Every structure is written in structure tokens, then in C-alpha cells.
Amino acid sequence: MGKSSLEDDMRYLLDRIEIQDVLARYAAGQDNHQDADRGVLIEWDQVFTSDAIVDFTQAGPGFGKFSYRDLAAVMRGEGNSPGLMNGAFQKWQHMLGLPLVSIDGDSATSRIDLLATHVGRTNANTPWHLFDACIFRDELVRTEHGWRIKYRRLEVNYVEVIETIQHKHTVQALIG
Amino acid sequence: MGKSSLEDDMRYLLDRIEIQDVLARYAAGQDNHQDADRGVLIEWDQVFTSDAIVDFTQAGPGFGKFSYRDLAAVMRGEGNSPGLMNGAFQKWQHMLGLPLVSIDGDSATSRIDLLATHVGRTNANTPWHLFDACIFRDELVRTEHGWRIKYRRLEVNYVEVIETIQHKHTVQALIG
Amino acid sequence: MGKSSLEDDMRYLLDRIEIQDVLARYAAGQDNHQDADRGVLIEWDQVFTSDAIVDFTQAGPGFGKFSYRDLAAVMRGEGNSPGLMNGAFQKWQHMLGLPLVSIDGDSATSRIDLLATHVGRTNANTPWHLFDACIFRDELVRTEHGWRIKYRRLEVNYVEVIETIQHKHTVQALIG
Numbered sequence: 343m344g345k346s347s348l349e350d351d352m353r354y355l356l357d358r359i360e361i362q363d364v365l366a367r368y369a370a371g372q373d374n375h376q377d378a379d380r381g382v383l384i385e386w387d388q389v390f391t392s393d394a395i396v397d398f399t400q401a402g403p404g405f406g407k408f409s410y411r412d413l414a415a416v417m418r419g420e421g422n423s424p425g426l427m428n429g430a431f432q433k434w435q436h437m438l439g440l441p442l443v444s445i446d447g448d449s450a451t452s453r454i455d456l457l458a459t460h461v462g463r464t465n466a467n468t469p470w471h472l473f474d475a476c477i478f479r480d481e482l483v484r485t486e487h488g489w490r491i492k493y494r495r496l497e498v499n500y501v502e503v504i505e506t507i508q509h510k511h512t513v514q515a516l517i518g
Numbered sequence: 519m520g521k522s523s524l525e526d527d528m529r530y531l532l533d534r535i536e537i538q539d540v541l542a543r544y545a546a547g548q549d550n551h552q553d554a555d556r557g558v559l560i561e562w563d564q565v566f567t568s569d570a571i572v573d574f575t576q577a578g579p580g581f582g583k584f585s586y587r588d589l590a591a592v593m594r595g596e597g598n599s600p601g602l603m604n605g606a607f608q609k610w611q612h613m614l615g616l617p618l619v620s621i622d623g624d625s626a627t628s629r630i631d632l633l634a635t636h637v638g639r640t641n642a643n644t645p646w647h648l649f650d651a652c653i654f655r656d657e658l659v660r661t662e663h664g665w666r667i668k669y670r671r672l673e674v675n676y677v678e679v680i681e682t683i684q685h686k687h688t689v690q691a692l693i694g
Numbered sequence: 695m696g697k698s699s700l701e702d703d704m705r706y707l708l709d710r711i712e713i714q715d716v717l718a719r720y721a722a723g724q725d726n727h728q729d730a731d732r733g734v735l736i737e738w739d740q741v742f743t744s745d746a747i748v749d750f751t752q753a754g755p756g757f758g759k760f761s762y763r764d765l766a767a768v769m770r771g772e773g774n775s776p777g778l779m780n781g782a783f784q785k786w787q788h789m790l791g792l793p794l795v796s797i798d799g800d801s802a803t804s805r806i807d808l809l810a811t812h813v814g815r816t817n818a819n820t821p822w823h824l825f826d827a828c829i830f831r832d833e834l835v836r837t838e839h840g841w842r843i844k845y846r847r848l849e850v851n852y853v854e855v856i857e858t859i860q861h862k863h864t865v866q867a868l869i870g
Binding site: 524527528531534613615616617618629631633649651653675676678680 | 700701704707708711714715717718719721722725726728784785786787788789790793809811813823856
């Protein structure tokens with residue numbers, strides 16, 4: 343293994359971990375801000391390029407192909423308008439699988455699984471649990487601030503709704 | 519840190535990320551091909567050695583200890599025979615946790631969590647959601663094409679069936 | 695890229711993978727030991743410093759801010775006393791997302807998602823499925839035995855209980 347190869351390998355590994363961190367930061371942005379906390383942009387401004395496009399068309403009516411700031415507004419609300427997540431849900435989690443990443447110089451593509459779960463109440467006041475099984479297909483670019491997503495497409499495998507017995511915040515509440 | 523140590527460390531890290539990618543590619547193979555799309559071997563031919571054995575005995579009747587191509591046939595069907603996944607399910611997702619990997623030269627062992635979820639309809643036409651919580655225990659080998667799984671054993675923690683309210687493809691359909 | 699930089703980068707990457715393995719080993723400790731098997735300390739003794747504190751206050755009554763060995767005792771029982779997990783559940787899985795890690799010399803902080811699922815029966819003998827969506831916020835330290843968690847705080851996003859149709863251990867049992 344030559345010296346330049348060692349440095350190339352190092353660049354590759356640093357790129358891989360940095361790209362993984364960008365993907366993780368998106369999910370952390372969602373989950374560090376629950377309920378009426380709208381602060382997802384604190385993390386997302388470090389995830390996307392300023393002109394990034396996210397195609398969330400498959401998420402249904404209200405979503406589209408727009409900027410990541412539009413996505414934050416649709417999900418979390420803006421000004422006096424509540425977001426879609428605020429109306430129906432109180433809590434959520436965005437679990438990520440293991441990414442497959444292909445790097446070509448200062449560009450990269452990535453594929454990663456997302457299992458997004460949400461709990462809340464329907465209009466009929468039934469407690470519910472929503473499962474979104476999705477794939478993110480991303481294009482990333484190396485910027486002066488590190489790797490950023492410049493294009494993200496959401497593919498929805500399924501959206502599934504489960505009526506729950508109850509929302510409990512401790513195990514003991516059910517078994518006690 | 520000596521030069522040879524640096525190169526050994528680099529080899530270790532490259533092996534770790536390559537093995538992680540092999541594990542991720544298995545799940546991508548399942549999830550890139552939904553419904554009647556049987557094309558899992560597009561990814562799996564890059565995951566397993568040609569003579570790899572997968573022990574899926576714990577998955578129940580119909581499964582066994584056989585080649586990964588037999589596994590694909592059982593799950594996805596072959597010729598005019600439908601697979602087990604095609605009959606009962608339309609959509610699925612295979613979420614992976616973080617792997618624990620031990621490398622010894624050109625051999626490695628790995629342990630990783632799998633949460634496989636499936637949605638479909640039972641014979642009585644009830645919508646259902648199946649949760650498979652499993653562990654993959656793998657033996658891998660370095661080949662001329664990179665790391666490959668040569669033996670995979672599926673351990674099933676639990677299989678759980680949930681009756682769902684409805685299959686919806688958008689949140690709005692429920693809360694609207 | 696200078697020689698010292700290459701060695702610093704290598705140290706960083708090795709630290710990252712080692713910290714990831716510590717996080718993964720916690721989950722493996724839970725899931726390698728199901729039902730009445732109490733042996734979680736086999737893995738956890740390699741996860742925590744001997745004086746580590748875990749703050750599981752948000753998990754509800756019975757939990758607290760104590761040593762990781764106290765946590766094992768509360769969950770799995772000790773002597774003739776059953777643990778909380780033994781009473782209500784038979785099987786479980788602890789899925790991890792992707793960690794965000796910040797390293798400063800011999801100290802590090804980490805944030806990672808946990809989706810813990812459990813299946814069992816309530817006191818009324820109803821089969822149930824519990825979803826715990828959590829975040830682990832950890833402080834780690836480099837020791838002579840490698841990285842260890844010295845402080846872990848559990849943040850609970852939600853705990854959700856779902857009544858299941860039945861516990862089945864094969865898909866065929868339901869669709870057959």
C-alpha cells in the first residue's frame with residue numbers, strides 16, 4: 343500500500359463517517375424537537391445545502407418537491423399555521439438503518455432506510471400509532487462546511503396505522 | 519504509531535466499512551424489491567459467496583438450511599410458484615441495527631439486529647402488520663470480489679402480528 | 695496532509711468505531727439474553743466503567759439514577775426477586791440508530807436513538823407489544839480497556855402499548 347493510497351483511503355473513510363453523520367443529524371433534528379417544539383432547522387441547516395431540494399411527494403397531500411425549509415414549515419408549522427405533525431401527533435422517532443454510500447470526488451449518493459413512528463390522537467380521539475417505512479435516496483456534495491445533502495428523495499414503502507390500547511409513559515401503568 | 523501499524527489500522531477500518539456495506543446490501547436487496555418484484559438476487563449476488571449457506575430454520579415451515587438462492591426462491595417465488603412473502607404481504611422493510619464484527623485475517627464473524635416489518639392481508643382479508651425481531655449471526659470471508667457472507671444463521675427473538683385499522687398511504691387519509 | 699495529521703485522523707476513526715461498538719454491545723447485552731436469562735452483565739461489564747451512573751428516571755417507577763449493575767438488577771432481577779422485564783415480557787429487541795459522537799481527547803459524548811420493543815402478556819392475560827422510543831445521551835471515557843460509558847441518560851420520546859392478535863412464531867401459523 344503506497345503513501346498516496348493510504349491518504350486516499352483515509353479521505354474515503356473520513357468522507358464515509360462524515361456523510362453518515364449528516365444522515366444521522368437529519369433524524370436528530372426531527373427527534374430533538376418533539377411536540378410543539380419547531381426547532382428542526384437548528385440541525386437541518388447543517389444537513390442541507392442552502393439551495394437543497396427535497397422531494398417528499400410520496401408523503402402525500404401537503405408535501406411536494408421543494409426546499410428543506412418548506413419541508414420544515416409543512417411538518418412543523420410556520421407563524422400561526424400549525425404543521426401536519428403538530429396537529430395529529432405529539433411524539434415521534436426517526437430510526438435509521440445502515441447507509442449505502444458511493445463517493446465520486448466531491449459528490450456522493452446515499453441510500454438509507456428510515457422507520458419513522460409517531461403517536462397521537464385521531465380526530466375521533468382514538469389513540470394511534472403510525473409507522474412510516476421509507477427509503478431516503480440522497481445526492482450529497484462536499485462544501486466548505488463539509489458534506490451536505492443537495493437533493494433528497496423520499497420513497498415510501500408503506501404507511502401503517504395501528505390503534506393502540508393506550509398511551510402510557512411507563513410500563514408500570516399497564517402492568518401495575 | 520509505526521508505519522506498519524498505520525497500514526494495519528487502515529486495513530481494519532476498510533474491512534469494517536466493507537463488511538457493514540455487505541450487511542446493508544442484504545437489506546437493500548429485500549427492500550429495493552417490493553410486491554411482485556422478485557429481483558433480490560441483483561443485490562444478494564454481491565452479498566454471499568456462491569456456495570453460501572443460510573440457516574433460516576427458525577423462520578418456520580418452508581424455510582431451512584440451504585443456499586441463499588433457495589432462500590430467495592422460498593421468499594419471492596420461482597417460475598410459476600409464488601413465494602411466501604408474495605402471498606401474504608405487499609410491502610416490507612428490513613431495518614438493521616449496529617453490527618458487532620470480529621476480524622481475523624481473511625475471516626470475520628458478525629452479529630447484527632434485524633427488525634423486519636411486513637404489511638398485507640390475512641386469508642380472512644384482515645389488514646395486518648407483522649414484526650420479526652431477529653439477530654443475524656454471520657461468518658464472512660475475504661474474496662477476490664471483497665468480503666462476502668459464507669454462512670448466515672437467523673435467530674428469531676419474536677414474531678408478532680398486529681391487526682391494523684387500515685392501510686393508508688398518506689397521513690391525511692386518516693386525519694382528514 | 696502531513697504525517698501527524700494522518701495519525702490523528704486514524705486515531706479519530708478508530709475511536710469512532712470503538713465507541714460505536716460500545717453502544718452496540720449494550721444492545722447485544724439486552725438481546726443475547728432473553729426470557730429468564732439474566733446474563734446481561736457479560737456484555738455490560740465491557741460497556742460501562744465500574745463506577746458508571748445510568749439515569750433511567752424517565753423509564754418510570756422502579757428505575758432511577760444508579761449504577762449499571764442496579765439497572766441490570768431492576769430489569770432482570772436479583773436473587774429470588776424477578777426483574778421488571780421478566781414479569782411482563784418474554785422477548786425483546788433493542789434497535790439502535792446511527793450515533794452522533796463528539797470526541798475531545800480521552801472524553802466523548804454520544805447521542806443515539808433506541809427503539810426497544812417487548813412482547814408479553816398483561817396481568818389480564820392479553821398479549822401485548824410495547825414500543826419504547828428513546829434517546830441515549832452518553833458520556834464516555836477512554837480507559838486502559840478502551841472506551842467505556844461513564845454516564846448514560848435515557849430520554850423517553852414515547853412508550854406505546856399495542857394489543858396484538860396473537861403471538862406467533864411463524865408466519866404460516868397465521869396465514870395457513
